[in-house]
Amino acid sequence: MNNNLETMSISKLLNMLIFPSLITVLVSGSYNIIDGIFIGQKLGVMVNSANAFTFMIYAIVYSFSALVSQGASSLLTIYAGKKDKVKFKQTLIQGIMLSILISIIQALLIWFFLSQIMCLLGADAKYFKFITEFTLVFLLGSPFYFVAHTLLYDIRAEGKIKNVLIINVIAFFTNLTFGSFLILKLNLGFTGSALATIIANIVICVLSGFYYLPYLKNSVKITKIFDFSSSLKILSMGLPFFLTSSFSVILLSFYNRIAIAYGGIYGLAALSVVSSIYRYVISLMNAITTGVQPVISYNYGAGLNLRVKKSLNYSLKVATIFTLILFFLLELFAANITELFNPHDIAFVTYAAKALQIVMLSLPLQGIINIGTSYFQYIENAKVSTSLVILRQVVFQVPLAFLLSHIISINGLWFSYVLSDILIFIVIIYLIRANYKKIAY
Secondary structure (H helix, E strand, C coil), rough: EEEEECCHHHHHHHHHHHHHHHHHHHHHHHHHHHHHHCCCCHEEEEEEEHHHHHHHHHHHHHHHHHHHHHHHHHHHHHHHCCCHHHHHHHHHHHHHHHHHHHHHHHHHHHHCCCHHHHCCCCCCCCHHHHHHHHHHHHHCCHHHHHHHHHHHHHHHHHHHHHHHHHHHHHHHHHHHHHHHHHHHHCCCHHHHHHHHHHHHHHHHHHHHHHHHHHHHHHCCCCCCCHHHHHHHHHHHHHHHHHHHHHHHHHHHHHHHHHHHHHHHHHHHHHHHHHHHHHHHHHHHHHHHHHHHHHHHHHHHCCCCHHHHHHHHHHHHHHEEEEEEEHHHHHHHHHHHHHHHHCCCCHHHHHHHHHHHHHHHHHHHHHHHHHHHHHHHCCCCCCHHHHHHHHHHHHHHHHHHHHHHHHHCHHHHHHHHHHHHHHHHHHHHHHHHHHHHHCCCC
């Protein structure tokens, strides 16, 4: 595969990597949506609202997981391009060690400060039971979640997309089976949701572990079990992803308060549904980004800058076409989609569908926004990626949500997504063009 990364035609290579990656995310990224649908169908609008807060706990855990998994996978591909087998193996080992260590630390911190976290998130006392129920189970299984993600992203970074696809499809059906059984049949609610997610990740962990087991046995002999400098490099590479997810939690907390203030329980429930769909769409964009990552990072490491530029240009075109298709589908079938989360309340379906249509107005820009943000990290310029994340979510989105909601009520919340996306899109286009002028092709 490594030889293909520097010799195969860009379009053929990216098609081979991007489309399996999209299929992978279509299944793996649907865990929360599926569980949200099951829970909403079973328990109604109240639990649709509570799901807004349980997801934020999930997102906090994911943030710490991405810090390692995304950082390690990006670094692995760069070392593969440089033909540095020692650092490649060292990074693989450090990724696993960091996953275990950080999963335990974050689990203890979240559980110990859970009450304070719930208050900071703006959760009403009536939701505490649901949040605690989900969090306890999910944190107990978080080491499996962390290691599974790190190993899976490492396999993907090697270009073994078929392996990733097979593992994710198996995990998807595991989550679907256990989710429907635990939530719909045994009435376990959020406990069932957390259990189904953890069981699916145990499956990923086991299958990914089998893939790497022979390799890891040989690697341990020539690498340190823990290396501070290597670990620091992984964490610095994963920082943009960590900040993106962390800021999204802060942003959602702020948005929850606005939704409650201007829309009550319907506003909060609609935000939960819309934001889960929005995140799913973003994850699909990230699939394209992940697909192009090995090509960009490898060729950057190998000094093949022309292939880097061609890879970026092609992926931007694919992403734009894909987002346009998604845009038309979501705008046309918004009511049908929101109805899945609560088929018994027609007024809520209409309310949430309108919100979804507004939020998705900037969808055609999402591919360029996500790929453009990650591109700089892939060429060892994580500071730019980090700055873009902060600019989009803190500088643009928060003030817009606050100001617009005061002017046009709850609709201001929905339009803040759109306007912040347009602004960051303009910035990213400018930075990419400036980068092209600096790099010699």
